Amino acid sequence: MSTYLHHAPLPEAEHEAEAIVTLLAEHLNGVLAPWTENGHRTETSIKLQLNTWAERGDSNSVLIWLGHGTSNGFDAWLATYETPSSISYSGVNPQTIAEQINKQWQRRHAHQSLWLLLVIEACGAATFVRKLAAALLHMVNAPERFALIGVGGDDSATPLGQFRRALASALNSYTDNDEQIAVAELVSNLRNRIAPNEVIERGLHVVEPIRRRRLLPSGVTAPLDVYAELRAFLGGLSHDERGHFLPKAQGAEHGELVWYFVGRHTERERVASWIRDHDCGMLIVTGRAGAGKSALLGNVLVQSNAALCDLLARAGYLEPTPSQAAVRPFDAVVHLTGITTGDLVLRLAAAAGLPPPRRAETSGSVDWLVSRLRDRAVSFLVLADALDEAQEPGVIAGSVLRSIAALPHVKVVVGTRASTLEGPDQPDTADEDLLDALGRAPTTQILTVDRDPAAVATYAHLRLMAARAAQHLDATDNTVASLSALIGEKARQFLFARLVVHEIVARPDLLRPERRGDLVALLETDHQTLFSVAINRLTETHPAFAPLLEALAMAPGRGIPRSDRIWVIMANAIAAPGVRVTEADIDALLVAAAPYIMLDSEDGQSVYRLAHRTFQEAFHTLGPF
Incomplete structure (x- = not known):
């Protein structure tokens, strides 16, 4: 009216x-x-x-x-x-x-x-x-x-x-x-x-x-800042172009989507050649936490879709791909975070076009899967990332992945830490329990992803320039260049570089000459300390953020849903006296702490968890915040 x-x-x-x-x-x-x-x-x-x-x-x-x-x-x-x-x-x-x-x-x-x-x-x-x-x-x-x-x-x-x-x-x-x-x-x-x-x-x-009317017709697993960039990118595409984003044979998951992937040319070609030259077996991609294993495998996944590669390269999100790094489409892509052995069996069976097993027992269903894949006698290429974040990493490694990789027509590319004892800020360990569980068969090869300072510097430069283009950062070309070089020199891994860039964008005063010492000190911290610095900054002005993040640190499996106010209820249960958490607080947190929060899907709905196990560990070692 x-x-x-x-x-x-x-x-x-x-x-x-x-x-x-x-x-x-x-x-x-x-x-x-x-x-x-x-x-x-x-x-x-x-x-x-x-x-x-x-x-x-x-x-x-x-x-x-x-x-x-x-x-x-x-x-x-x-x-x-x-x-x-x-x-x-x-x-x-x-x-x-x-x-x-x-x-x-x-x-x-x-x-x-x-x-x-x-x-x-x-x-x-x-x-x-x-x-x-x-x-x-x-x-x-x-x-x-x-x-x-x-x-x-x-x-x-x-x-x-x-x-x-x-x-x-x-x-x-x-x-x-x-x-x-x-x-x-x-x-x-x-x-x-x-x-x-x-x-x-x-x-x-x-x-x-x-x-719902969705931009993406299937689930995505990505940090929230990456998800925001993904939606912005897809929103600028035509309907037909958008269809290229989802490879037809990859099921419901895409692993960790990562923009601005740079470097790793040797590793990419190694993965591509292994897929191209082998009929069966397992390629294990391993390395320290935060080294970029998921980014590498996410890039390999992208390389299996030529149209998508072209779109991302034209938009400046991806380096042009050498022809030798291209791979055939994967038949199954599974992000293993939070899933059980039974979950994995069902997902692989669905990807292979098999009906679900009649028996629900884990051991029986694994035997059933191996038998059906053997009888199927059709090439089956699997990408399984984040083994170390599964609910049963040792069992999944030894009973499922190792068993199917031994079949004549099955190839498995798996991303994992070498040991369940590893962490970004933990001392080196000789333990290799996950590699041991995967086995050392003649058809198994191991690719170790090491630190790459030049690639880290280039990655930081791309992210800083993107922040400047979005008017989130006021910095000259010289400032961006020198800062990128410093990050490449100091940053241990890609994860650390990504978090440092986010913290600099949130605290641009660090770029002032008189704050140079503070900037260097920030770059010389570890992942958990950097995380705690960010959380302290966020919670100073938003007290409700602390219990919301702590609830994520407690999240089982793939994460916590917002539906039915589950996340809000959990946060209010552990909030300090006088702090009341609302849905609006979650809205604000998902923007302010986007790089630290992972979006995932479970049972057709969004779930959230901290983007890295290191951040969960910070609540146990450095919290409460």
Whole structure:
């Protein structure tokens, strides 16, 4: 409602409505049902429009009223075009809306999956919604599967825009790993983002979830800063170009996506030649934590898609690929973080086109997989990364990967630390329990990824230049060049360089000449200390960040979901006295601490964990923060 005869116009109502429609269309495939009545939006025309809507009852509905309203604390009214200057007792009352909702329910109730969401954003909306709910629930065979959201209290003016902002932040809290959204969860998400409000929900837990419109049709595993760059990159591609991003035969996972991959030419060619020249066996890619094993394997994965390589190279995210580094597409790609032996068997079976095993026992299912792959007698190329982060790394190495790599037609490329005792900041160890579990068969080769200072410097330079291009860093070419060289000299691994760049972008004062000593001191720390520096910086201004990060440090398996407020509940349970954690705090954390948080998927929904096991260990050795 933007035009009134006796009230101030609300031109912003039209803009808000258009923005809300756009959000629903872009995220949830919503379709606008246009206003069909001619002339001003009088009480009569509104009733006719509502009646037209109620006569259908054959689809899900979102009804939104934006405009003037009032309440005396006991009852409430909404103004139409001709409503007198005193809205009380003369505007549209809750009973009028209730009658139309009930009429629509009489047609909708037979369709078990259909639902209704009604939003009122106006002064007095909270009381209006309470009265509306009371009217509905007193009806015979009262309507079900609806939610009423009132945005606006009784004792203050309500500027329009709060619902649109809440809807945007709620929808943006989902990622491409969320295949669908439960309607009741979306309503709960909105409730937590609107104040003052009144939200009344009835029976939405039984309706089918809403399928999301996603930029990526399958899950992704990546640090959040990388995920943001990925979405920005894909958003600039055509639909056909975007289709090249997902190799058709790689299942649901892509491992750790890493931009700005540089160097490692010898290692890339070694992996490519091994895949090209061997019919079976195992190639183990190992090295110290943070050395870039996942980045190397992620790059190898990218090289299996020539169209994607071309797109990334043109965008400046990837060095042009030598033809000798190209590889054939993988048949199965599995990021092993948090998965069990049984999980891995099922994923490999699905990738090979095999039906699931009849027996659930781990030992039986492994034997079944080996037998079926042997009988299948078709080439099967597997990429398995982050073995050391699996729930059962030794068992997976010895019983699954080692066994299938011994088959005549199976090739396995696996990324792992040599030992479960290794860590970025731990002293060297002679232990090689994971390599021992994988075995030393004649068909097994080991590729060790060592420190590469020149590549680290180039990598840092690319990231700093990208930050400058995005106007996140104010630095001259000479400053970027000297800083990149210093990072290459001091940084032990790619992981450390990436975190240092993020910290410099967050604290640009470190680039001032008088802070040179502090910058050098920062570069001479270890991963855990650098992490603690970042966390202390973040929590100084956002106390809620500490329990949110600590909850991630406790995350089992692949991580913690946001759905059903699980992450918020965990964080509030361990928060310091006086600290209250909200969904808005998570929104802020996912931006401020993006490089330290890994986005992953499990059971069709987003889960989050700390991006490296080293960060988990920091909470045990250096925390609490």
